[in-house]
Amino acid sequence: MRQPSLTLSLIFLLAVQGFGVAADDTKAGQSAVGADRVSCSLQPKAVEPSDPSSTSAIPHVEKFIAKERFKEDIASSAPVKISWLGATFAKRFANKVEDDGGGASLQSYVLSATSSDNEILAKLGQGHESRLADIWCALQQQPNGSGGSLEISSKPNVFYVRDIAGELGAVDVLWGGVGWEIGASPVSDKPRWPAGTRVFFR
Numbered sequence: 001m002r003q004p005s006l007t008l009s010l011i012f013l014l015a016v017q018g019f020g021v022a023a024d025d026t027k028a029g030q031s032a033v034g035a036d037r038v039s040c041s042l043q044p045k046a047v048e049p050s051d052p053s054s055t056s057a058i059p060h061v062e063k064f065i066a067k068e069r070f071k072e073d074i075a076s077s078a079p080v081k082i083s084w085l086g087a088t089f090a091k092r093f094a095n096k097v098e099d100d101g102g103g104a105s106l107q108s109y110v111l112s113a114t115s116s117d118n119e120i121l122a123k124l125g126q127g128h129e130s131r132l133a134d135i136w137c138a139l140q141q142q143p144n145g146s147g148g149s150l151e152i153s154s155k156p157n158v159f160y161v162r163d164i165a166g167e168l169g170a171v172d173v174l175w176g177g178v179g180w181e182i183g184a185s186p187v188s189d190k191p192r193w194p195a196g197t198r199v200f201f202r
Contacts, residue, residue, distance in 0.1 A: 064098040064133040074179040080136070080143040083179025089171065092163035092184055098131050106134055108149060111197045117170050117187040120199055121160065128201050130159040135171060138200065145175045155196040160187070 070089070074081045085094075111120075121128050138157075142148040150157045152175040159171045167186075174181045193199075 062100040064100045064131070064136070066096045066098075066132045067094045069136050070094060070132070070182060072179075078143070080139045081145070081179035082182060083176050084181040084183075086181075086183035088169075089182055089184035092165070092167075092169055093132060093161065093171065096132055096164045098133050100133055106130065106138065106149075106200045106202060108198050108200045111193055111195050111199065113195050114191045115193055116189050116191045117160075117193075118189040119191075120158075120193070121187070124160075124199075124201050128160050129168070130161050130171075130200060130202055132161055132171075134200070134202065135159050135161070135173065139173070139180060145177075145180070150175070151196075151198045153196075155194065155198065157198045157200060158193060159200050 069080075070082065070085060070093075072082050072085055074083050138150055142150050142152070145152050150173065154174075156172040156174045159173070160168055161171050163169050163184075169184050170187055171182065171184045174183075
């Protein structure tokens, strides 16, 4: 199999209060690109046991219902300011329901050159898939576009997520000035993500 010519700087991090920075895994001579690890929780509820003799609460697995979270809303009261949801995202992801696994721990790296989804996925290997719940956790860390793990410049943040049909898609998140813009697209072999794009994976 032909190896992509693109060199990606994989950066593995240690979380410190949700965010952290550590040394990268780049080749000699390559400049390091800083990144953060996102670690957060959707705080699933605990359900009291029906047996009063039990001393601990039973963890209750919450469902993550995408359409209840991902809504266009830039009001000051919005849990996350979202100014735009793309039609493809609405069609492929809005009706998705996921089991909340108790939180997210995402790693990221920054593209050093323009690349395609297939090139990125080839470098990530088996650990490339994220969940919509993971994206929401990351957005909750920066609901108003403040600094953090997600890029808030003109560069996108990209996650690879299964849609309601089980097909892998690219979900891109971009800070648009007044809110987050969230789009989605099929996985492609065309180079389209510019250098500086931040890719997140579990």
